[in-house]
Amino acid sequence: MTSAGQQDSVELRAAAAHLGRRRFLTVTGAAAALAFATNLPTAGAASAAELDARKIADNPFTLGVASGDPQPASVLLWTRLAPAPYEPGNGLPNERVTVQWELAHDARFRRVARRGSVTAHPEFNHSVHVEVGHLDAARTYYFRFKTGKWISETGRTRTAPAVGSKVSSLTLAAVSCQAYHDGYFTAYKHLADDDVDVVFHLGDYLYEYAVNSVGGNRNYTDRTLPALFNRETQTLEDYRLRYALYKSDPDLRAAHAAHPFVVTWDDHEAENNYAGDLDENGNPPAEFLVRRAAAYRAYWENLPLRSPQRPQGPDLQLYRRLQWGRLAQFDILDTRQYRSDQAYGDGSHVPGPESTDPKRTLTGATQERWLTDGWRRSRALWNVVPQQVTFSQRKLDLNAVAKVSMDAWDGYTASRERVLAGAKSAGIENLMVLTGDVHVGYAFDIKDDFDDQASRTVGTEIVATSIASGKDGADKPANWETYTKANPHMKFYNGRRGYVTVDLGQESARADFKTVSAVSKPGAPIATAASFVTEAGNPGLEPA
Template identity: 55%
Template sequence: MNADLRPAAGLARRRFLTLTGAATAVAFGANLPGSASAYRGGGRLDADPFTLGVASGDPLPDAVVIWTRLAPRPFEPLGGAPYRPVEVEWQVADDERFRRVVRAGRAQARPEYSHSVHVDVRGLRPGRHYWYRFKAGGYLSPTGRTRTAPAAGQRVDRLTIAMGSCQSWPDGYYTAHRHLAAEDVDAVVFLGDYLYEYGIAAAGGLRAVTDPVPSQFRTEADTLDRYRLQYALYKSDPDLQAAHAAAPWIVTWDDHEVQDNYAGEVSKSNAPVLDFLVRRANAYRAYWEHMPLRAPAPRGPNYMLYRRLTFGRLAEINVLDTRQYRSDQASGDGWRADSDARRDPGRSLAGAQQERWLLDGLTGSHATWNLLANQVIMSRMDLDPTPADLYNMDAWDGYAAQQRRLLDGLAAQRHRNPVVLTGDVHAAYAMDMKTDFADPGSTSFGVELVATSISSGGNGTDVSATGRAFLAANPHLKLVDERRGYTVLRLTEGEMRVDYRAVPYIDRTGAPVATVASFVVEAGNPGLNPVGQEATR
């Protein structure tokens, strides 16, 4: 198999040995990677099971989730592991050589969860880096680095967060993730479309593999096994593994984790509801299996994904779910003129319960910065620069009544510095949020920052004709850049600096990264202030 498809076990193992050196044999016994001792429950692991890397997520002041999945042959059913529970040992240390192990234990990798492991490590100290690793059947995993959140109520000097979205595997290489892994961030917020459900051609798309992509990837994902297979391919990428191993991730989904532009119980093809809910249950289960999320796993077609994470008194992150509870799109899911259906007060994008949870949480927040990790554009976005209007029915604009209530709620909390983080559109946008988007002179009450895609859309360009039309029709929009990359936020009590980072190509490896635009937002004074451009790395 071509190296582009083969899980990077060798690379991961070399990285692990570089980090830990000879301390591995002392800490975990004499069995180093490459051995194949028996595991409890019978049977043997006959190859390195850590081909999909490690990850951590959802940091609390005293806890973090650490994750892995045992998959010695990831493109086989159950990742090539036998249908038996496997005991996995784990360690967390406050040094990268594991000389000071602070927590350790055993977990069961169970076949009904595709041998995934989610350990909610408790009793950690707030605002600290930790290193973690796993062992199963004599094999050692790569080492991951994570960080706990600061203590509740603690004053925090600074917080650095990266945000990204949309990483279609056949659309190109994950070079952006390789650079993101080197940014030394406190957390990564991933805003959806972690994978795409589509079948993958033998040629591998822009990755242009020399060995064909295996035939089991031709069909669209809709069963549990097929979604698991898609995750195995995506997570075998060494650059994605590096980004996961570098910092804790805070994740939410959009549509492609299930099906393009699905809405609640309504599929894109208007399949029978019960049939689609079976597919949604499969997709949600596979998503949880492959993300560093806390237990319990989804049961059936529902999963409570929205949640709130606090970073001392500096920041709070409200993680939204705008897919599971939404009404069907008005007039289809494309760009449409204004209509009564778009403004129907009975239609909802986030559901009434999530709306109340979000607005109540903002009212009660004591954080300087209040971030909303959100999938689709929340601000008004008109595609037509003439007096006519064209709105995206799959974004908040397609749900105008709830959009207005939420924007009014954010405007009422202007002093809490609301910042909306968005993905979905495969372009970097920066915009001021206005009390009246039709009036450029109206009050700004927050900012919306849209991260471009990691790979979806291919190489991209700086600004296309569509991007220029957006700029002409939306004076609150301060940036459009359609290259691939990610965004870095640096928060202090006084300001937030935003750096949009992009690579010039992804159809081959080795692209450099550059800051293509930067802005500063002053605390208590909502609005984007452009700053100078930085050098390429």
């Protein structure tokens, strides 16, 4: 980017940071954004009259409850008031609402650990984020919200073990890519019943694409969705309503109520394959930054994120670090907001000077330093990196010089080499990368040199398939033979929908790839498609 372009980007970010609510809902051009920018009240600002919650006639907890980012002494609790979730404004006036919350040791709330109240502000679409502190480490808790005569469903969460404590095991689930219009979220129904400690969502929680009156591939016969969903999301109101549609799914709500989530985004939460302030259609960055600001704001409003992740205009620091005693360190990445533009116009392409340019980055320099510095300080047995796009080399054909994806780490090879060099320099022995994005399940050995299969294996990559994106899929996609031949470090490839669980232990880690037979109709059973084990101190995947 030129110096003039950099200055324009700074000015546009500043404008978007002060973009008022009304302009957020309607503006699509930077000129209007700059001309009509006004200050938007922040959380805690009493900018609206207070609604008497006794006047709320319909259940406001239609979008469920959630918790996230567990820490040793605290949890983050979330809900959003929406008595009419498919209507602009969600059926509430532009007034603030007082919401009570309770956190208990038991599901019947006979032993309440903490309780309090919080304000649901209209500026944040009546969402609430409650950071409850002074809790016991490594404990299960139950929570709920109340307002007026209404009581939410009960959620279950847990705190992380104390920093530095010895932990024998942890079970996590990894999920990604839940296109509502591609099918039912049946995998979440099974995940809600699964015995896991925490769920990592690796991106594409939302899709910007239109959803027609029958819900696309869901093909509803018992309901008709409003026409306002049958357009691509552009404005803040569009994104807010789309989250309401997604969160109305009972299986998604069940998974959120059952387990704490740790979330990171990919591209579709804003727009397909965007890179930094550049969208996929070549529109002016000015326009996209306004759209990105709306998308980021709605993302924070609708997910269980703590206050450091609250957006500032079109910027939101989503990368962050969580500890699970001495067993695991989780470095959650954002590979979308700071990346260089995709090489060769995106898509698949053979590697070349543009994609291998050492100045190219997928994480941005600041996040890259944060990651490698964190590894140097890590005392964890397992260093796990939840992130978005395929990290390992993935050749797409059998040619002497194969095409690779320019949107994945293959399109940013210098960035990948720097990250792996940082891991080796820090002495990381048990590196595990968790990935989403590609709507299939993969298991990779991460090689010191992907073009030399005899080189040392330096870690493992577990790629979670999609919840719904890609429709029903198949156990062996059409390119299964090509991919497995072209990538001998690929130990598993499956194209069904589902999720993956990973059991981290003191001696080994086990990954179970769980898939459903269909998402085109609800209620499909779940099965384990494959299981792999990697030993602590001896990277490399073996069938379990």
